[in-house]
Amino acid sequence: MAFINEYISARDFSKYNFDVLNNRPKKTNGTAPSDAWTIDRESNIWLRQFYLETSKSASVVALTGVSFWDFFWRKELMQVKLLSIDFGGNADKHCWARKRLLEIEMPCSLVICQAQAIRDLGSALNAYKDGGVRSEAKTFSLVLE
Numbered sequence: 001m002a003f004i005n006e007y008i009s010a011r012d013f014s015k016y017n018f019d020v021l022n023n024r025p026k027k028t029n030g031t032a033p034s035d036a037w038t039i040d041r042e043s044n045i046w047l048r049q050f051y052l053e054t055s056k057s058a059s060v061v062a063l064t065g066v067s068f069w070d071f072f073w074r075k076e077l078m079q080v081k082l083l084s085i086d087f088g089g090n091a092d093k094h095c096w097a098r099k100r101l102l103e104i105e106m107p108c109s110l111v112i113c114q115a116q117a118i119r120d121l122g123s124a125l126n127a128y129k130d131g132g133v134r135s136e137a138k139t140f141s142l143v144l145e
Helices: 010-015 108-128
Strands: 004-007 036-040 045-057 060-073 076-089 094-105 139-144
Touching: 004 108, 036 108, 045 108, 060 108, 076 108, 094 108, 108 139
Parallel strands: 094 139
Antiparallel strands: 004 036, 036 045, 045 060, 060 076, 076 094
């Protein structure tokens, strides 16, 4: 597998119906959907950050560390919920992150393949690094719990 980070082309935006995906209701308050993805074209697997959860207290909006992702795997679109536990490093050097998989909405027909789906999700997240197309990390390592 070879995941790459890129902006979603107009052709792919239409092919995968992103105009509809972007207008789905969010489970919580959050940021706008990303205009980029991490994709393995050969395997037809892609990962896109749907939104980062935010909380508002007084007049301050803050990120909670919870993120929601669209994960297209074996011709099925799944939603993934992750918690960022810890991260570090230097932008132009090595960066790392530790994330916990909180939830993955998977069709019953794919549950038997759950372990492989989670491995592929981990590979996509590792390729995403610390920001997908916006990442400046030279190298990156991820621990997905």
